Amino acid sequence: MTENTTGVTAAAGFRAAATTAGIKPSGNPDLALVVNEGPEFTAAAVFTRNQVFAAPVKYTRGNNDGTFHAVILNSGNANACNGVQGEKDAEATAAAVGEALGIPATEVAVCSTGLIGDTLPMDKLLAGVATVTDEVQQVAASSPEAGLAAATAIMTTDTVAKQAVYHGEGWTLGGMAKGVGMMAPSLATMLVVLTTDARIDDPAPYLKASAEVSFDCIDIDGSTSTNDTVILMANGASGISPCDEELAAAVNAVCMDLAKQLQADAEGVTKRVAITVTGTETDADAKVAARILGRDSLFKCAMFGSDPNWGRTLAAVGMAPVTMVADRISVSFNGQPVCVNATGAPGARDVDLSGEDIDVLVDLGTGGPGTATVWTTDLSHDYVHINSAYSS
C-alpha cells in the first residue's frame, strides 16, 4: 500500500519549496515550506511532551485550532531555550510567511530543528523566507522534486531524506519526516508533515491514534526532543471522503513507514531492534516494559555485539514498574527461545544475531493479554562518536 516515491507533495493541491538560507554552517539546504492550496484547510498536530519546549512549538501549539494553511520548517537551529527573543523570532517567521502568501500568520505552523540554545540568524532566515515563498508560488503543485527538496532541507544528521505515500482510490496521503537523535517521542516526534487531498473534517483523532502506535513506539536513546512536532493537513482537493477505516489505515501506513525510516537512520545505528513484550495485564504495561528494555545501555551494547544476552534482558525488564511473574518470564531472539520460565534454554548462547534486524520477544508471564512493540537500535561506537565529537 505504501510507496516511497514522493512525499509531502504527493497529494493534490500541496506545493513545497526549499532553499539554503545559511543557518547551517555546512551550507546544506536548511529551510522548507509546505503550502496547502485548499479548498479545505483542516489540520491536526501533536507536539513534544517535554516540559522544556521550543519557541516554535509554543507558537504552533498556540495556533493549533483545527486549520493550518502552511508549514515553515528550518534545520540547523532548534530555536529552543532562547527566551523571549526565541518567541519573537518564531512569530516573525510566521508573519513573514503569512504576509508573502496573503494568509494570516496564525495559519502558519512553524517548526525548527538543530542545536538548542543559539538564537536564529533572523536576517538570513527572513531572506530565505522571501526566497521560498516566491518559489512556492511558481512551482507546480504535486511536484516530486519539490517534495524531495523539502524533505532534504529539514535534515540535520539524517543521512537520507524520509518520505512516504499512501494511494487510496482517487486520493492520496503523503508525508516527510526527519529525526536521528534525541529520539524518544511521547505521542509526537521529531518533525513530520503529512498532507492529504482527502476530505477530513477532523484529522486529529486519526493523527493521535497513529502517532501512538508509530512514532511513540520509537525509542532510540530515551531522549525526548524540545521540538517534536507532527502535523497533518487535509485539503479535500480529491473531492473524496474515505471511510473511517480507510483513513485510519492510510494515516497508520504512512506514519509507520516514516517511523521505520527514522529508526533505520538513527544516529550510529548498526542494528534495528524490534522489542515486543507480551503477557502483561495491559498494552500500556507492555509498552512501559518494552521501552525500559529499549533504553537499557547494557542491553543495547549486547545488541551491538550480536550477543544473545538474555540475562541483561531479564535484569532490564525486571525494573519495569508493571506486574510480572518473575519466574515465568520467557525471552526469544529472532524466534528462538533463549530463556523459558526465567531459566536459560539449551543453545541460548549460540543464537545468531549477526544480521541487521533483531526481533526480541519478552513474555512477562502474567497470562494477561497486554502486548506492545517498541523499535530501538543498538548502542554503537558511532553513536558515542557522533554525540561526543561535536555539539548537536
Place this chain on the structure above:
Amino acid sequence: MTENTTGVTAAAGFRAAATTAGIKPSGNPDLALVVNEGPEFTAAAVFTRNQVFAAPVKYTRGNNDGTFHAVILNSGNANACNGVQGEKDAEATAAAVGEALGIPATEVAVCSTGLIGDTLPMDKLLAGVATVTDEVQQVAASSPEAGLAAATAIMTTDTVAKQAVYHGEGWTLGGMAKGVGMMAPSLATMLVVLTTDARIDDPAPYLKASAEVSFDCIDIDGSTSTNDTVILMANGASGISPCDEELAAAVNAVCMDLAKQLQADAEGVTKRVAITVTGTETDADAKVAARILGRDSLFKCAMFGSDPNWGRTLAAVGMAPVTMVADRISVSFNGQPVCVNATGAPGARDVDLSGEDIDVLVDLGTGGPGTATVWTTDLSHDYVHINSAYSS
C-alpha cells in the same frame, strides 16, 4: 576520618579468607568469606529492588532476621535466572559454610556476582568453600591481607579492590565493595560488606539511611542488577556503644567512600560527573530529575566529549515527571553559569570541561527547598567496547 588502609577486617573480631575456586575462566580469585567472631552478631542488609532477583538474594533476604555470622561471596557467576537449581545451589553453599564453621546455615549470607543465566559449578564451588572455611579458622582476626584478598576475590570487571574504614574512639567500622556495571542501585547496590566492632542493637536504620544517600545516588548506566546486596555486621567486640550521631556518621562515611570508589571505577569511565539538582519542591523530586539527567545518553556523550551542552541538559530534565518552572531553569558547569532562566549565558560554549571531574548544577526554578546529588559517569567508547565485546 576515612582511610583506605584496610577494609572488611579492620574492625576487631572479623576474619576473612579468599581462594580461586575456578568459577572464573580467567583463573583469578573468585570466592571470599567474611566471618564474625562475636560476641554479638547483629546485622542488617538491603537488597536489589529488581523484580528479577538472583537465588542468593532470595536466600539471604529470606534469612535476614537481624543476625548473620558469616558472608560467603563468589564472583564469576551471578547464580541469577537458574530456576530451582539456582535456589538449591545457594542453599547448598550456605549449608557447606555453616557445617564447616559450626553455625546454622541460616546464619550465612550468600552473595554472587557475574554472568546471569549459567548454573554454578558446584563441585568447584564446594571445594573452594572447604578451602576458605579452613583458611579462615587459621588466619588472624583483623588481618589487612585477608581483607584485601576478600575484596579482590569479589571483583569482576572492577580494576581495583574497593575498601574503606572509619576509626572511632576505640572502635572501627570497615567495608569492601565491588561493582562496575549494571549499576543503578535502588536503596541497595552491588555487593558491599560492612563490619564493625561497635555495639549496635539494630543496625538496619543506619544502613538504610546511609544507602539512600550513598549507593542509591550512584547511577552509572540506569541498569539495576539482579544481585545487589549490602550487608552490615556488628559484633560489639570493642565493648563500645557509639552515640546515634556518631554511628550514623561512621556508616555514612564508609558508604560514601565506597560509593565514590565504585563511581570512579565504573566501566569505561573517563569523567566522574556529579549532578546536583536544586529548586524543586522536594528532595525526592530533585533526585528523580538528577537521575533522569544521569541516564541520558546524549548528555553522557557530551560529557565524554567535554562539551558544555546545556541544551541537552535542559531537554533531559524537561522530561522529569516533577514540578519545574521551565523558563526559570538554570544550569552551571563546574561553577560557571551556562544557562540562566532557560537561555544561554555569555561564554556558555567555552566552559572548560576537559578535566576528569565535572560538577553539574541544575536549578529547576520552583524556588522550593528540594535538592539531591546523583553521581554518574560519561558514556565513552570504552563503555560500549566493554559491554559489546563479550558477555558479562
